[in-house]
Amino acid sequence: MMSKQNTIRRIGILTSGGDAPGMNAAIRAVVLAAHQYSIECIGFFHGYNGLINQEYRLLDNSSVKDIIHKGGTILKSARCPEMLSETGVKQAVNSLIKLQIDALIVIGGDGSFNGMLAIEQHWQGQLIGLPGTIDNDLDGTDFTIGFSTAINTAIEAIDKIRDTADAFDRVFVVELMGRHSGHIAFNVGIACGAEQIISFENFNANDANKKVNEIVSDIKHHQSQDHQSYLIVLAENLWPNGAQSLSEQLKLQYSIDCGTCILGHIQRGGSPVAKDRLLATKLGVAAIEAVLVGKTSIMLGELKTEIEEVTLNDAVQHTKIVAENLVVAHENILALAAQNKR
Numbered sequence: 001m002m003s004k005q006n007t008i009r010r011i012g013i014l015t016s017g018g019d020a021p022g023m024n025a026a027i028r029a030v031v032l033a034a035h036q037y038s039i040e041c042i043g044f045f046h047g048y049n050g051l052i053n054q055e056y057r058l059l060d061n062s063s064v065k066d067i068i069h070k071g072g073t074i075l076k077s078a079r080c081p082e083m084l085s086e087t088g089v090k091q092a093v094n095s096l097i098k099l100q101i102d103a104l105i106v107i108g109g110d111g112s113f114n115g116m117l118a119i120e121q122h123w124q125g126q127l128i129g130l131p132g133t134i135d136n137d138l139d140g141t142d143f144t145i146g147f148s149t150a151i152n153t154a155i156e157a158i159d160k161i162r163d164t165a166d167a168f169d170r171v172f173v174v175e176l177m178g179r180h181s182g183h184i185a186f187n188v189g190i191a192c193g194a195e196q197i198i199s200f201e202n203f204n205a206n207d208a209n210k211k212v213n214e215i216v217s218d219i220k221h222h223q224s225q226d227h228q229s230y231l232i233v234l235a236e237n238l239w240p241n242g243a244q245s246l247s248e249q250l251k252l253q254y255s256i257d258c259g260t261c262i263l264g265h266i267q268r269g270g271s272p273v274a275k276d277r278l279l280a281t282k283l284g285v286a287a288i289e290a291v292l293v294g295k296t297s298i299m300l301g302e303l304k305t306e307i308e309e310v311t312l313n314d315a316v317q318h319t320k321i322v323a324e325n326l327v328v329a330h331e332n333i334l335a336l337a338a339q340n341k342r
């Protein structure tokens, strides 16, 4: 493909949807790589809102100094309902045309990529997506930017909960983020040695009563053997009425001393771990390279250490599912633990 190096003068960049640690590292890489090729970089603020309202600033090398280690995003993020209407999309496109943007780079999740697909209907410029979400639910990349930091944060927190749970031989229900998929719940649950992981992959809300009975008998058995703590890791947006409701049921109906911790947005913050900084940097540089060779309507990801591209259509149509071997590993560990108690 012919190089577009001489025709790309200005690119836009924005972060959209739930912020994720490493978004700043990606912005930095895009800006630094763009400047290598004398491409101007415009940063839009607050996700697609900044595009619609033309709230932006020119990003030069000094704007991205000392941000690689910072959580959040210097461009801010947002959910922008206006993009769900054609009027909103056309306003976004008008801004791109008015500001003479040749390519737009969006760092976000599948919703944000749907935003790019809507823009694609009305705009001739190039569109490149980078996977930025703590949920890790995008196909086409082994990991999304932010996931590794989020699970480390959750693991650190749960290890602390384990200490106090141990001290009281207490049961804890810990609710983790990931509103549609259990990448966080499964990875964190296994890494923390949780006695139960309740997630989209192994639980259906219609079976809640059956599950409670199963948990109660397991807790009773567990505690009669060695009087220990018992951690239930629960994916958000799954149990009927949430973690508090499960905890209350165990307390009120079965007299089980049970605490609740909804870890919440702590999982989205903090300095990105090395893995997220490196992934974000590689993808940011690759985004500029993709723009220079005329690529469009793709998401860039990393699969088995290689940078790969998938179409935005594919990225939004296929949700990455939790690796089956993780689910099986957890089941096997539970089975072994049960055998050892006999």
Ligand SMILES: Nc1ncnc2c1ncn2[C@@H]1O[C@H](COP(=O)(O)OP(=O)(O)O)[C@@H](O)[C@H]1O
Binding pocket: 016, 017, 018, 048, 078, 079, 080, 081, 082, 083, 084, 108, 109, 110, 111, 112, 113, 114, 115, 116, 118, 132, 133
């Ligand atoms: N179907 C859609 N069409 C156009 N824009 C969309 C669509 N879905 C989401 N978006 C835009 O992307 C933003 C972020 O999407 P959201 O699903 O909240 O987060 P994420 O990108 O992390 O999945 C939305 O607030 C909206 O501005």
Ligand SMILES: O=P(O)(O)OC[C@H]1O[C@](O)(COP(=O)(O)O)[C@@H](O)[C@@H]1O
Binding pocket: 017, 018, 019, 109, 110, 132, 133, 134, 135, 177, 178, 179, 236, 268
């Ligand atoms: O902060 P908000 O808007 O309540 O969003 C919470 C949601 O955002 C996330 O942290 C990240 O989701 P997205 O990256 O898909 O936006 C989810 O895990 C969580 O359910």
